[in-house]
Amino acid sequence: MLIRPKAGILDPQGEAVERALPALGFAGVENVHVGRLVELDVQDAGQLEAMCEKLLANPLVEDYEIVVEQ
Amino acid sequence: MKFGVLQFPGSCDEVDALQAARRVGDAELIWHGERDLAGADAIIVPGGFSYGDYLRAGAIARFSPAMEAVIEFARDGGLVLGICNGFQVLCEAQLLPGALLGNANRRFTFRQVELEVLYSGGPFTGACALGERLSIPAKHAWGRYYADPPTLAAMDRGGQLVLRYAPGENFNGSLHDIAGVCNERGNVFGMMPHPEHAVDELIGGSADGLKIFQSMRMAVEGARA
Numbered sequence: 557m558l559i560r561p562k563a564g565i566l567d568p569q570g571e572a573v574e575r576a577l578p579a580l581g582f583a584g585v586e587n588v589h590v591g592r593l594v595e596l597d598v599q600d601a602g603q604l605e606a607m608c609e610k611l612l613a614n615p616l617v618e619d620y621e622i623v624v625e626q
Numbered sequence: 627m628k629f630g631v632l633q634f635p636g637s638c639d640e641v642d643a644l645q646a647a648r649r650v651g652d653a654e655l656i657w658h659g660e661r662d663l664a665g666a667d668a669i670i671v672p673g674g675f676s677y678g679d680y681l682r683a684g685a686i687a688r689f690s691p692a693m694e695a696v697i698e699f700a701r702d703g704g705l706v707l708g709i710c711n712g713f714q715v716l717c718e719a720q721l722l723p724g725a726l727l728g729n730a731n732r733r734f735t736f737r738q739v740e741l742e743v744l745y746s747g748g749p750f751t752g753a754c755a756l757g758e759r760l761s762i763p764a765k766h767a768w769g770r771y772y773a774d775p776p777t778l779a780a781m782d783r784g785g786q787l788v789l790r791y792a793p794g795e796n797f798n799g800s801l802h803d804i805a806g807v808c809n810e811r812g813n814v815f816g817m818m819p820h821p822e823h824a825v826d827e828l829i830g831g832s833a834d835g836l837k838i839f840q841s842m843r844m845a846v847e848g849a850r851a
Binding site: 565566568569572592611612614616617 | 681682685686689718724725727728729730731732770772773774799
């Protein structure tokens, strides 16, 4: 599960990274956001959405994306 | 009256909360694994780093057996005070609207802040005057209060915005300078600064935090009368 800060909410971590990249010589970078990755093995992939809604993400302030690999 | 102070693995301010509560009534620690709230008239969810702030601050604590009991207690109208990590737990448990995000200044900040009392009619600020300034230490990295615009507007209309940082004091970027909010019913309250660290002028120079605990006692005793 990839968990990202919702668009439109201040992301100070993202901003800090965005400011650090030019200092290291990487130009032309915009829109940096820092989120979270949760990896797990599960028997029933149908449970993943409920896991995200209930624990892994805070749906008020975060969006999540579920990626399933067989 | 009796306060119950929850204690999670990683809590660090529960003992100061216990000592602060004992200045106005009886108080006892309640371990996170307990469902029995020990006959408490009011519950305090203390500051610290419950479960290491893993995943998100308060995200795991909200599912503890003690918090299940607190959620029921709150639904029945019991008084619940959440301080700092406790405020985060109450938002994660959806006993309070909104969420606490990383400080806009990107720093863990520990300093005395001036707060303004926006609402003084309820169980948590009844001992304060409207507009009164409280000097209380703030000590956190994840204290930026966020709620979406319709929610904030409803909270404003409903008297749920209880404490705010005085001008110039909002280091964490909380929307509307919010430092403390209550639920619609008014029985659940969360604040990021630490009233339990401001109950004795000998330590830190301000006893303004005691008013929060005194207000709670007034409310409990008033309800009995």
